[in-house]
Amino acid sequence: MIRPLITFCLSLFITVPLIAQTVSSKLVDAKTQKGIPYATIQYGEHQGVISNEEGLFSFIIDERMTALDSIYISSMGYAKKGFTLEQLQDNVILLKPKAIELSGVYLFDKELTVDEIIEKVKERLPQNINKDAVKQRFFLRKAELGNIHKVDFGFERSSIKELNKELMDSIAASIPRNNHHYTESLGDLYQNNGKYKLNILKAADLYDKSEIASFEDLGSRMEAIFKENIKSDSYLKIKSGIFSQKVQVDSILSDMEEEQAETVQNELEKDTISGLLDSQRYIFKELLKELYHKEDSKLDLIEKTRKYHFELVGYADIADQGVYVIDFTPRRSSADFKGRLYINIEDFAIMRLDFENVNRLRNFRLLGITYREVLYKGTMRFAQLLNKKYELQFMDYSFGQYFAVDRPLKVVEKNKHVKGRRKQNELLLNIDFRMGHTNKWELVVFENSLIQEPQFTDYKEDKSVQATYMPRYNPEFWQGHTIMEPNQAIREFTVAEE
Structure with missing residues (x-):
């Protein structure tokens, strides 16, 4: 039986400041006329926002802020430039490209080789990575993009009249070929020694609810057919290729009853308890473990430097700090x-890291089952805190997978209590299923504030916060809040009218 995978929630309304100003603009390359993605717009000493992948950005200025003389915009490959509020408001901002300096810009007591620089990075890592308790005001966007290339159950025969080719074809046709699901949340992340606590201020959930409902309808229909035609004291022999397994029917029916009871209980509780906070904490745990200095990260660049070739290509400025610009490529096929x-240049901290896989990270194929990790790409940026250590400021990360099943499936009902042949019913399929799935996360940290450990310990999470379901993008939802602007796909997201 198929049940909904997502809990739907009611809206949470947040009061908008009475006196506030929204500043909105778009950054464009003066030469190519294309939007400049993920540029930094700094409007306070420790406050700023990131442009989206199309160059759009907006932020809120309220009465509590000090009057701003200049707002500074910087992006790698462009000259840093200051603007007034009037210059930014609802304008297209042109930035001129600036080449990375190759030499002759910085003076050193001792000029280091690229290998010596990388060794300094590794040596200084414990001093540069922040481990103190910190509070981070964040905006997190997750896009789940699923593309099903083929669904064919390969119906051959069935002894159950209702379980026929038409039903199998209808199930295959009901599965959406392109599924888009967007979640957005604004709040505070409390970190301390690998532990996380969250304060969700507001969240949105964009997807097509009708797709879940269609799965529910088919699941109910399959359950009814199953109960009407299969004896409770039978067992099912399930065989796929050389593998087979026996399952008692009464245990399946019992599981169905338990699932129904659980579904009812969840419906009763969903008005007070949503899974939003727990799911968001899990996302942060999974996302932050991919930071280059974490043991579980797939990105083994610093841990296994011998596998990579490093080349010093020049120098640049980030947050008024001089930086070495170093390219890395695999030294051998195992990288x-x-x-x-x-x-x-001063403390050998990594302030920015751009990465992209050149090989499949996993490539599993056995007995008609294929699984591949085909995309691992993104950027990480880090900002220095008052304790002189570095904490994540921005992360754009995409992870893509491919999954396929091409194998037979045979299900036989047998019953030892029935006279004559034990075999009661039979279903034979040849499944051909192929799909690609990509998750994309964009995490912006607007403010990093060091806190005392008791502040982390004493903070109590509010699990009653719920996400607002949206069948179409609503530009008014985030009014009064500073976020990363949505891209065109999100702005145009809408559920087709029935």
């Missing part, structure tokens, strides 16, 4: 990534 490092 998986290429990209670029921006390393602080």
